[in-house]
Amino acid sequence: MLKIFAPDARKELRRFSAGEAAELLGISTGFLRKLHFDNRIPDVHTTPGGRRHYSAADLMEIRRALEGTAKTEGAYLKGRRPGDKVQVLSFLNFKGGSGKTTSSIHTAQRLALKGYRVLCVDIDPQASLTTLFGYQPEYDFLESGTIYDAIRYDNPLPFSSVIQKTFFTNIDLAPGGLLLQEFEHETPRALIDNVQPPFFSRMAATLQEVEDNYDVIIFDCPPQLGYLTMSALCASTGVLITVVPNMLDIASMSQFLLMSADLLDVVSNAGASMEFDFLRFLINRYEPNDGPQQQVVAFLRQLFGDEVMVAPVLKSTAISDAGLTHQTVYEVERGQFHRNTYDRAVDSLNLVNDEIESLLQKAWGR
DSSP: TTTTTTTTTOOOOOOEEEHHHHHHSSSSSHHHHHHHHHOOOOOEOTTTHHHEEEEEEHHHHHHHHHHOOSSSSTTSSOSOOTOOOEEEEEEOSTTTTTHHHHHHHHHHHHHHHTTOEEEEOOOOTHHHHHHTTTOOHHHHHHSSTTTTHHOOOSSSSOOOTTEEEEEETTEEEOOOOOOHHHHHHEEEEEEEHTTTSHHHHHHHHHHTGGGGGOOOOEEEEESSHHHHHHHHHHHOEEEEEESSHHHHHHHHHHHHHHHHHHHHHHHHHOOOOOSSEEEEEHHHHHOOOOOHHHHHHHHHHHHGGGGSSSSBBOOOOOOHHHHHHHHTTSSSSSSGHHHHHHHHHHHHHHHHHHHHHHHHHHHHTO
16 A cells, blocks of 8 residues: 555545546536636646646536536436435345456446445455555454444444545445454344344445435445345345356356345345345456357346346456556556557446446436
């Protein structure tokens, strides 16, 4: 951490170019220039050469300014309106390495840059998502401070006390850590002792305390179908199952779905609500020129139809190389990669995340 984020050892989000800012705001670069020329939006950081660069906070200020004069409500601030319920998304699969954490953090960041208020909840004891936000879970949250403190059976803390602000504007984090494994060990005993609320409603009950502060809550689930995953599922309004398109992963996913169905039947009979606005299969690490992968994707689309997302996440060295420095594609500078490699990765992620955004908007009836 000291080496990667020297000199202050804290993650900071880069500034965005005028082109990137315009794309995120949904306007043209010409209109953005005109807004500055007319003094309708605040000044931003300008290089000696006259190029403007926008921080995530600048983008939010511009959104608010544009929303104030927009003809239709929600043109620039697309989050919840009165009466809309908070959208809770779970990224899950049984198999490690299917891209749950990568997908969940890129979705969270894209939505945050588009003006949504996002809470990331890391319920994986390995805490990869927490690490990507610049924390060291085995060091920062060794004794306390994780989501476990809010859902444990013995003397739980208020959820708001574990939520951390992050370096990324519009994203808060409920950290994960090894302590979460305790929840898996304590739940059987709690079921015998009939501790209330039961495991499947603890997460949903915990979220209620803070849900008014967010538009979207995103769960990064562990690669197992344990009590943590089940409690996240029972709190979710949308489910995204990440799939790498090869036969071994499909076989593993098939087992996962069979087990999930059996377990969720038991849990719903015990009184858990299982109402999802949508469930989608997200194709991950897709190589369009790989013949067998094309066949697997065609097979999945034939089986599940519209439940397979239209846009896949392409396999890209940009995504894996960014991960080496605990960063995402949205955080790294374009100049650090070959332009085509970077653009291809960003375009692929944007298509996926904008499709997820349209599912959220549809769930809100828009």
